[in-house]
Amino acid sequence: MDAYLPYVLCLVLFCIGIYAVISKRNIIKIIIGVIIAEYAVNLFLILVAYKAGGRSPIFSRTQEILPEAMVDPLPHALVLTSIVIGLATTAFLIALAVRLYGKYGTFDISRMRELRG
Amino acid sequence: MIELYVLIGLMIAGSLIAIEVKNLLSAVVAVGVVGLGLSIIFLILKAPDVALTQIVVEIAAVVLLIRATLNRDIAMKYCGNRPFGAIMGILFTGFVFVIALITFKDGLNLFGAPLMTVSQFYPLNAIEGTGATNVVSAIILDYRAYDTLGEATVLFTAVVGVLTVMRSPGKKKEEDLQDSK
Amino acid sequence: MSKEHDRGMTIIVKTVTRLTVGLIFLYGIYIILHGHLTPGGGFAGGVIVALSFINVDLAFGGKVSDRIFSKGSTSVIEALGGVMFLALALLGLQWGGFFDNFLHPDGEPGMLISAGIIPLENIAISLKVGAGLFAIFLTLITLQKFESEKK
Numbered sequence: 001m002d003a004y005l006p007y008v009l010c011l012v013l014f015c016i017g018i019y020a021v022i023s024k025r026n027i028i029k030i031i032i033g034v035i036i037a038e039y040a041v042n043l044f045l046i047l048v049a050y051k052a053g054g055r056s057p058i059f060s061r062t063q064e065i066l067p068e069a070m071v072d073p074l075p076h077a078l079v080l081t082s083i084v085i086g087l088a089t090t091a092f093l094i095a096l097a098v099r100l101y102g103k104y105g106t107f108d109i110s111r112m113r114e115l116r117g
Numbered sequence: 118m119i120e121l122y123v124l125i126g127l128m129i130a131g132s133l134i135a136i137e138v139k140n141l142l143s144a145v146v147a148v149g150v151v152g153l154g155l156s157i158i159f160l161i162l163k164a165p166d167v168a169l170t171q172i173v174v175e176i177a178a179v180v181l182l183i184r185a186t187l188n189r190d191i192a193m194k195y196c197g198n199r200p201f202g203a204i205m206g207i208l209f210t211g212f213v214f215v216i217a218l219i220t221f222k223d224g225l226n227l228f229g230a231p232l233m234t235v236s237q238f239y240p241l242n243a244i245e246g247t248g249a250t251n252v253v254s255a256i257i258l259d260y261r262a263y264d265t266l267g268e269a270t271v272l273f274t275a276v277v278g279v280l281t282v283m284r285s286p287g288k289k290k291e292e293d294l295q296d297s298k
Numbered sequence: 299m300s301k302e303h304d305r306g307m308t309i310i311v312k313t314v315t316r317l318t319v320g321l322i323f324l325y326g327i328y329i330i331l332h333g334h335l336t337p338g339g340g341f342a343g344g345v346i347v348a349l350s351f352i353n354v355d356l357a358f359g360g361k362v363s364d365r366i367f368s369k370g371s372t373s374v375i376e377a378l379g380g381v382m383f384l385a386l387a388l389l390g391l392q393w394g395g396f397f398d399n400f401l402h403p404d405g406e407p408g409m410l411i412s413a414g415i416i417p418l419e420n421i422a423i424s425l426k427v428g429a430g431l432f433a434i435f436l437t438l439i440t441l442q443k444f445e446s447e448k449k
Contacts, residue, residue: 003227003228003229004221004222004225004227004228005122005228006118006121006122006125006228007221007225007228008218008221009122009125009126009129010125011214011217011218011221012129012214013125013128013129013132014213015210015213015214016129016132016133016136016210017132018206018209018210018213019136019206019207019209019210020136020206022199022202022205022206022209022210023198023199023202023203023205023206024136024198024199024202025198025199025202026141028141028144028145028182028185029136029141029144031182032135032136032144032145032148032182033136035148035178036132036135036136036148036151039128039151039152039155042155042167042171043125043155043158046158046159046162046164046167047162047228048225048226048231049162049164049231050162050163050228050229050231051229051230051231051233052229052230054163055163056163056164056165057163057239057240057251057252057253058165058250058251058252058253059243059244059250059251059252060250061250067237067240067241068237068240070240070252071162071163071164071231072231072233072236073236073239073240073252073253073256074235074236074239074256076164076166076167076253076256077253077256077257077261077264078264079164079167080166080167080170080253080257081257081264081265081268083167083170083171083174084170084174084268084272085268085271085272085275086174087174087177087178088271088272088275088276089275090178090181090182091181091275091279092275092278092279092282094181094182094185095278095279095282095283096282097185098185098283099282099283110199
């Protein structure tokens with residue numbers, strides 16, 4: 001079980017984010033839950049890529065570095081893309097929240113449902 | 118790897134504070150702590166590209182969140198959980214947790230021993246194939262440039278979406294709406 | 299005091315911003331141009347450049363930053379980055395295929411001028427990401443001002 005412990009801790013982080021999305025009423029809290037779940041997914045991919053005693057996937061001109069000693073570079077590339085997309089979607093969620101605040105005057109989604117009628 | 122466990126514990130504590138604290142500004146600051154810990158974990162796990170991008174994006178996200186929540190007096194008012202929200206949340210996350218633990222047992226490599234069957238190609242051929250010494254840069258801009266093109270499309274769509282949602286409604290349009298009612 | 303000092307934050311923040319914002323901008327340019335040699339690249343460098351403009355906007359208020367980099371020019375620069383990225387991809391069709399690295403054998407690996415079209419693609423991506431992020435920031439800020447004027 002010890003070899004899986006980082007994955008389990010990462011899963012706990014993901015579950016905290018999902019719990020916030022499901023149970024909270026404030027829109028900003030829901031956005032925070034989405035951000036935390038997204039961080040947990042990024043962390044999980046990087047944890048999968050780690051090789052014990054490995055090096056960063058960068059060559060050097062002055063030093064001989066074996067390609068076999070490097071960590072897995074493919075998840076790094078995928079996560080790099082995912083982080084920037086996460087920022088864009090977060091900004092979109094914030095814009096929606098600000099718009100809803102301008103319309104209803106509250107961040108509370110239950111009160112929004114009452115005010116709609 | 119004791120520092121890894123300490124940092125993940127710090128991130129879990131920060132995220133618990135972020136979702137349970139009453140003041141929204143404190144919650145946003147706690148999210149900043151979580152992102153900073155994540156950046157240092159990336160550095161420990163030998164991913165400097167991702168660490169640099171993460172810390173910069175974290176700063177931008179916190180600035181945007183603070184600008185969205187600041188100067189709104191009602192934002193400081195506490196709203197609690199949904200009715201039955203806590204029970205539903207605990208049930209659903211427990212379900213996810215158990216399923217994921219069962220899946221981890223069978224289908225995942227051990228921590229520190231990645232499956233390199235496909236991605237061994239990239240470090241071996243990056244210098245001859247592209248000339249870039251940074252292997253991650255060679256992957257995202259040469260071998261898998263289609264991914265980057267799709268990412269640019271998603272970013273463009275998000276920017277257009279933000280501009281569409283946030284544009285101030287024109288006067289003529291409001292009159293039209295009232296006429297139709 | 300001049301008119302510039304009426305808006306924005308205090309004089310301390312303004313002085314420190316004036317000293318450091320150029321260095322932040324230069325660091326972003328460095329991250330972009332060395333993206334194929336060292337950690338970094340178009341994504342991180344673009345966001346750093348956008349953060350330097352956000353810094354100016356937060357410290358000096360909207361009018362000063364609008365004079366440097368207005369909302370209209372962000373969309374132009376973002377479109378320019380996208381067009382540059384697609385043009386590089388389409389130019390590869392002449393030599394081998396979509397996204398073919400047609401400049402590759404020039405230059406020695408590890409030098410600044412190397413790796414074919416990867417530095418050019420880094421510049422295109424940084425223009426797109428930086429201008430997009432700054433456009434999002436400006437939109438969120440201006441709507442807030444609009445709301446506060448309404449009240």
